[in-house]
Amino acid sequence: MKRGFMLILFLFQTTVSTADESVREEIRALQARLAELERQAGKPRASGGNEFNPRITAFGDFTGRIDNGPVRNENNEEISDRFNMREVELDLRADVDPYAKGVLITALSQERPLQPASVAIEEGYVLFTALSRGVSAKAGKFKNAFGILNQLHLHDLPQSTLPLPIQTFLGEDGMAEMGLSVHYIMPQKNPDHVLSLTGEVFNGENATQFGGVSSRDPAYLGRAKYYMELDPESFMELGTSYMNGKRVTDNVHHRNEVLGGDFMYKWRAHQPKGLWSTVVQGEFFYMSREEPALAIYRRNASGAYGLLQIQPYQRWFAGVRYDRAQVLNNKTLVDRKIGGYVSFYTTEFLRLRLGYEYQNSAGPEIGGTPGPDQSTIYGQITFVFGAHPAEPYWFSK
Amino acid sequence: MRPISICLLLSWIATSAGAEVRVVATLPVLADIARHVGGSNVTVRALAKGTEDPHYVIPRPSLAAAVSQADLFVELGLQFELWTERLLDVAGNANVMPGRAGHVYASQGIAPIEVPQHLSRAEGDIHPEGNPHVWLNPQNGLLLAENIAAGLSRVDPDRAGDYHENLKSFSDRLTAKMDGWTKQAVPLRGFKVVSGHREWSYFAQAFGIDVRGTIEEKPGIPPAAGHRDHLLAQMKREGVDRIILAPFEVTRITERMAALSGARTIVIPANVQGAPGVNDYFALFDVILSTLLKETPGRGE
Numbered sequence: 001m002k003r004g005f006m007l008i009l010f011l012f013q014t015t016v017s018t019a020d021e022s023v024r025e026e027i028r029a030l031q032a033r034l035a036e037l038e039r040q041a042g043k044p045r046a047s048g049g050n051e052f053n054p055r056i057t058a059f060g061d062f063t064g065r066i067d068n069g070p071v072r073n074e075n076n077e078e079i080s081d082r083f084n085m086r087e088v089e090l091d092l093r094a095d096v097d098p099y100a101k102g103v104l105i106t107a108l109s110q111e112r113p114l115q116p117a118s119v120a121i122e123e124g125y126v127l128f129t130a131l132s133r134g135v136s137a138k139a140g141k142f143k144n145a146f147g148i149l150n151q152l153h154l155h156d157l158p159q160s161t162l163p164l165p166i167q168t169f170l171g172e173d174g175m176a177e178m179g180l181s182v183h184y185i186m187p188q189k190n191p192d193h194v195l196s197l198t199g200e201v202f203n204g205e206n207a208t209q210f211g212g213v214s215s216r217d218p219a220y221l222g223r224a225k226y227y228m229e230l231d232p233e234s235f236m237e238l239g240t241s242y243m244n245g246k247r248v249t250d251n252v253h254h255r256n257e258v259l260g261g262d263f264m265y266k267w268r269a270h271q272p273k274g275l276w277s278t279v280v281q282g283e284f285f286y287m288s289r290e291e292p293a294l295a296i297y298r299r300n301a302s303g304a305y306g307l308l309q310i311q312p313y314q315r316w317f318a319g320v321r322y323d324r325a326q327v328l329n330n331k332t333l334v335d336r337k338i339g340g341y342v343s344f345y346t347t348e349f350l351r352l353r354l355g356y357e358y359q360n361s362a363g364p365e366i367g368g369t370p371g372p373d374q375s376t377i378y379g380q381i382t383f384v385f386g387a388h389p390a391e392p393y394w395f396s397k
Numbered sequence: 398m399r400p401i402s403i404c405l406l407l408s409w410i411a412t413s414a415g416a417e418v419r420v421v422a423t424l425p426v427l428a429d430i431a432r433h434v435g436g437s438n439v440t441v442r443a444l445a446k447g448t449e450d451p452h453y454v455i456p457r458p459s460l461a462a463a464v465s466q467a468d469l470f471v472e473l474g475l476q477f478e479l480w481t482e483r484l485l486d487v488a489g490n491a492n493v494m495p496g497r498a499g500h501v502y503a504s505q506g507i508a509p510i511e512v513p514q515h516l517s518r519a520e521g522d523i524h525p526e527g528n529p530h531v532w533l534n535p536q537n538g539l540l541l542a543e544n545i546a547a548g549l550s551r552v553d554p555d556r557a558g559d560y561h562e563n564l565k566s567f568s569d570r571l572t573a574k575m576d577g578w579t580k581q582a583v584p585l586r587g588f589k590v591v592s593g594h595r596e597w598s599y600f601a602q603a604f605g606i607d608v609r610g611t612i613e614e615k616p617g618i619p620p621a622a623g624h625r626d627h628l629l630a631q632m633k634r635e636g637v638d639r640i641i642l643a644p645f646e647v648t649r650i651t652e653r654m655a656a657l658s659g660a661r662t663i664v665i666p667a668n669v670q671g672a673p674g675v676n677d678y679f680a681l682f683d684v685i686l687s688t689l690l691k692e693t694p695g696r697g698e
Binding site for chain 1: 442446448449450455457458459461462463465466485486487488489490491494496497518617618619644645647648649650
């Protein structure tokens with residue numbers, strides 16, 4: 001009797017165990033099938049953005065200003081105390097083929113109140129990415145690699161305005177010319193130190209430096225930048241730029257040179273408990289221009305700015321900037337500007353900014369009427385929508 | 398002359414054959430897996446630091462220089478590293494551009510979770526293709542390793558056998574560790590927490606912790622007052638008294654949230670090199686699990 005009971009129990013256990021095993025097998029098979037389906041479903045998602053259509057980003061830059069007196073632009077139109085949709089920028093970029101990318105940045109801007117908006121190609125170039133290790137090249141119209149801030153678009157600037165020396169030496173909106181640019185990252189022995197070189201040749205027709213007339217003489221630009229990682233949270237850059245071209249006045253061509261130096265230090269906390277980040281930056285410009293009609297033969301002028309920005313909270317940035325620039329045609333006259341700003345990012349796509357600038361102009365003021373003193377309070381709203389923007393790596397991160 | 402030429406040629410062949418493959422990976426966790434799979438055939442550099450937020454790495458010139466010299470570039474994909482495009486553009490290294498043999502999307506084949514049903518910036522900025530923190534489920538580690546091994550075999554086919562063997566060793570070790578971790582994590586099943594960012598979903602999937610909410614309102618979006626109040630009420634209602642944070646998430650915002658809720662903060666690494674002792678992928682889970690178990694009274698080892 002006992003033996004019979006044991007036999008039944010054994011058979012029962014074996015049956016249950018076999019059934020368990022079979023269920024487990026079934027679960028394993030289903031899990032494998034599910035994983036395979038998940039893999040198939042997930043496959044296209046990891047392919048990254050390589051769509052045929054260009055990625056489109058739109059930037060809007062809306063400003064308002066309050067001035068302590070009437071301010072007029074170079075066309076004698078009053079620009080003080082008003083709102084202005086300063087710029088709407090459309091950024092399109094896509095792979096052209098396996099060897100190159102295309103970038104087109106157009107801007108609709110209304111710099112003159114009560115006038116129709118103007119459309120301009122801010123940049124439009126093909127970027128060759130498959131030349132050689134460390135080498136990339138641009139052909140088209142692009143922001144010239146002179147210094148640091150000249151390479152940024154208006155909406156990427158840490159303040160509402162370009163520094164005075166950039167406007168004085170490179171143009172009111174900076175310098176963006178048509179030509180060729182080659183960038184080379186030197187092979188590095190020390191991974192924390194990088195030397196990069198840029199060479200450019202472009203039409204020498206910039207209004208500020210080369211007379212703004214059609215010219216067969218190209219201009220040349222060279223830039224060297226040395227980058228150092230100081231520790232995991234901070235780095236520093238030292239750069240020098242040199243530009244050479246011919247200035248055309250009365251059909252006579254004169255040599256024109258601009259030399260620049262720049263530095264930038266950035267610290268950003270990986271584990272922010274107090275300050276999140278700090279940027280200290282400055283640029284120096286020196287121009288030397290042949291003026292055979294003058295007794296002195298050569299005219300020169302210089303300018304510089306310094307900037308300090310802190311990030312006290314994740315979404316808050318504040319900074320001050322001091323500008324100084326000698327007037328090109330009379331270096332005994334000096335324009336000065338000092339200003340501060342506070343920026344708040346709701347996200348990286350929407351920024352609100354409040355700024356104040358005091359300018360003491362000794363000569364004809366850029367973008368405004370001549371006047372010894374001018375105080376302006378700026379409000380600015382910058383918004384971005386569309387594809388993720390390519391951002392400068394040192395300010396808003 | 399001829400013997401010298403032959404010697405030089407042989408020497409060049411020997412040098413070429415023994416040359417290490419230069420792997421540059423965006424994240425320390427991918428770099429570590431590449432080290433395991435590549436073994437002595439590779440040199441590996443991670444671009445992001447383990448202590449920094451991998452969503453917001455600054456694309457610095459030193460990183461572009463590293464990419465310019467890479468034979469294999471490994472990024473996670475799922476639009477996680479939005480900062481790599483700028484690096485690839487200036488690096489001028491055609492071999493590692495997306496679509497080329499030297500480029501790997503390590504998340505290829507992993508089905509992401511939390512994929513937005515409605516893709517809009519209003520849903521936050523940084524998880525447009527779903528939650529990209531896939532490496533925090535060790536089962537996904539196998540797929541990451543498979544993709545990296547495939548990439549290494551493409552750029553260095555002569556040693557594909559080595560990579561296959563190393564992958565198997567990695568896989569065996571991970572499977573064995575996974576069994577141990579699963580047993581170790583039993584007390585954590587159903588353990589309710591709030592996290593800083595939505596990065597622990599895959600870990601929860603693997604080990605059963607219950608992430609009830611995030612301090613961030615949406616991925617990449619700091620909390621507004623309404624979200625904060627809602628989360629505080631939820632934590633009180635559901636009895637959630639622990640907040641888990643990666644080291645770079647310990648900020649005034651999260652500290653204030655902890656103070657307001659009365660919850661205890663548990664800081665755990667979310668990446669290899671994210672804390673002392675987290676030297677590889679296996680140590681990452683060892684440390685996360687032991688920290689969670691130690692910091693949760695009544696559930697400890």
